[in-house]
Amino acid sequence: MTPEASLAGAPPGNVKATRDDWLDAAMSALARRGIAGVTVLDLSERLGVSRSSFYWYFKNRDRLLDELLRRWEGLNTHSIVRQSQAPAASINEAVCNVFRCWVDPDLFSPRLDFAVREWARRSETARRALDRSDGERTAAIRAMFMRYGYPFEDALVRARVLYYMQIGYYALDIKEPMEARLKLTPHYLQTFTGVAPRDEDLASFRAYAMLHAGAQDPPMVETGR
Amino acid sequence: MTPEASLAGAPPGNVKATRDDWLDAAMSALARRGIAGVTVLDLSERLGVSRSSFYWYFKNRDRLLDELLRRWEGLNTHSIVRQSQAPAASINEAVCNVFRCWVDPDLFSPRLDFAVREWARRSETARRALDRSDGERTAAIRAMFMRYGYPFEDALVRARVLYYMQIGYYALDIKEPMEARLKLTPHYLQTFTGVAPRDEDLASFRAYAMLHAGAQDPPMVETGR
DNA sequence: AACCCTGTGGACAGGAATGTCTAGACGGCC
């Protein structure tokens, strides 16, 4: 039986770290320290296991990274697409639904997304996966604008402005308290949609955002080494 | 005389690579391959010089990086600030002046900017330098909006949307022909300023942009290794 | 011509990471 075949099946007796343990640790390392921070040595130490065990589960580090990429695909994208399709009474409320991704770490992990983005600058396969995801996300947001009557090109531009702006926000890695963000939200809505938001557009988003006010992501990537 | 003092002065006889040569090569490596791609070994090979010569000019690699950061400071920032202060007949024309940074590689090098951004996730000093630059840039753009009558908070949000959106655009590393970009520019202007642009707002920008249509930046960072 | 000062090159040591190989521990199965 080949090693790789142990994907499924009950964990045998003397297993210290399962295949999924390695993958989980790698995913966490990717988000916290970037692709270069995903080292077999480091993972083995965190799992309290010898480094060479790794090679029983994976042919080499590159195979692990392949699998990591597959795991990431759709993770954040799924939330954005779903939120952009949620029912809403107005375009401003609809944009607020998308905003939920940006205030709820459970819906969207900027650190992970940026780790993949950095990775994509070095790896062609990561590049392709990322392009696919970015395409899906903007397409979904664009469709949202079109549902509310924005013409084709206008919807395209507004979708881009909304999405790129958020990615840029994360690129700057700003630490801004939730209250400050909420205070400016009406201005953002006005800019993104071109329509002044009514109070009821924001009400439910405001409550949702405050739930996550404390649960801020830790700093993007561990510093030092 | 200390080595470091050789900053100025005529290049002596048996110099193969000057201090500035090392710095230039490092800057180019930073933009093309990111901070991890700036290795003494690689630079020495590109300069056709022994690796150990490096240590005559610099105490160690970290000192080189310090200097690189100082060199970068203000490089891109200066263009953005200057463009945002250029005289313009309308807010839409003013925004077009800022747009020039995004179509002219001589004004703004996204690859360099992103290399620093990635670097800043690992280094506290890079982080501080970057925060300073981002602050200057958004402050300048915000001041621009305020000159055209946008109230305080509205100008803040519009400046952010404009600037973050562009950073996000670069984060996605999209290859979009200049014609396509120009075609959408009126929509972007409408979204950013909330005012429909007139044709004369765009005319001179359009000409400027086409001058640089061919001079696209090569891909963000060299792939492979 | 002798001398110094500015660079340069090659040898060496050391650290961090990957990947290989082999012996063996451990539980399930006959």
Add this chain to the structure above:
DNA sequence: GGCCGTCTAGACATTCCTGTCCACAGGGTT
């Protein structure tokens, strides 16, 4: 109880990079 298949640990080879040391090349100066 013994075997086998599943995992693990440790030793080893290799690669790539940093940083140090020392010998020495080659103009400019006197």
